[in-house]
Amino acid sequence: MIDTIFFDLDGTLLPMDNDIFTKGYFKGLVGKLAPYGYDPKQIVDGVWRGTAAMVKNDGSRPNKDAFWATFEPFIPNWNPAHRALTDTFYSEEFREAKRFTGENPLARPLIDTLKRDGLHVVLATNPLFPANGIETRLNWIGLTSSDFELVTTYENMHYCKPNPKYYTEILEMLGKKPEECLMVGNNTDEDCAAAQAAGMKTILVTDCLINESCTPIETYKNTTFADLYAAIQSCL
Incomplete structure (x- = not known):
């Protein structure tokens, strides 16, 4: 589960x-x-x-x-x-x-709702930035690192997306099995293909889609951010 x-x-x-x-x-x-x-x-x-x-x-x-x-x-x-x-x-x-990013007033309510549902949340951002740079970006959408059980940074990780070992390392850090985790991201290769290669289920968010491999998005369960909560619930 x-x-x-x-x-x-x-x-x-x-x-x-x-x-x-x-x-x-x-x-x-x-x-x-x-x-x-x-x-x-x-x-x-x-x-x-x-x-x-x-x-x-x-x-x-x-x-x-x-x-x-x-x-x-x-x-x-x-x-x-x-x-x-x-x-x-x-x-x-x-x-x-x-100023080079957009707004997302739905981010904070989604994270809060999932946690109230008893789910664990992890920020699996590509660990190319230091922790303070990730903290700054989280603040832009009303979140902080304390809202997540783990935030991947360039200090604490030894792999990057799209290497499936990036996801395996997180699973080992959390003591979780792949089938217990769901990856949500906007990149067909880094977030979906790589996470699936590590044994995880995925959801592709299409608002800011990155699809360099030109993979048909129907390959992955996909949704807009506005409908993401329902899509997550359908996977549980």
Whole structure:
């Protein structure tokens, strides 16, 4: 019996176009680091390289370590003390990136209702961000990390979507079986195909659909966010 619901964040609980959001918030990150003599293009390229290293992580180290081990050598004259600047950015300036996302007044009521129903909820966002960056994005939709039994971050995870081992790692952390959990997300590959490969049932939320593999959405149980509660109930 399913008693635990995994939620993706970007494009699921938090409406957004990933490209618009990424380009927008990168400007802020570059603006934070450029005054210290770093080339903006190298910073952006370095972030993408670090992100790729996290996506390819084989479980041997936390995603955070995979990122910095790739990013720092790529940036000429990088000062490791400036990691603190990025921490500050995700706690403070990153808040301004809210303008690159949408509103979702239904997110908080849905999470509260599921918990009142006795279900466990997990924020299974791709762990490419530090915890404070995820906390900031949750705040935009009236939620906090304390609303979830687990929030996946680049500090506490060793894999990323679309690797099915990302989901297996969460299951191990929770002590849950795949058949006890349901993954809800907007990405056919990262949220549905990968979670199903780990043995979980899934629901595809179509409001901000990402379908790079051009998979017929009928392949997966799918719904709009407005009808998500009913779709979840039908899986229990």
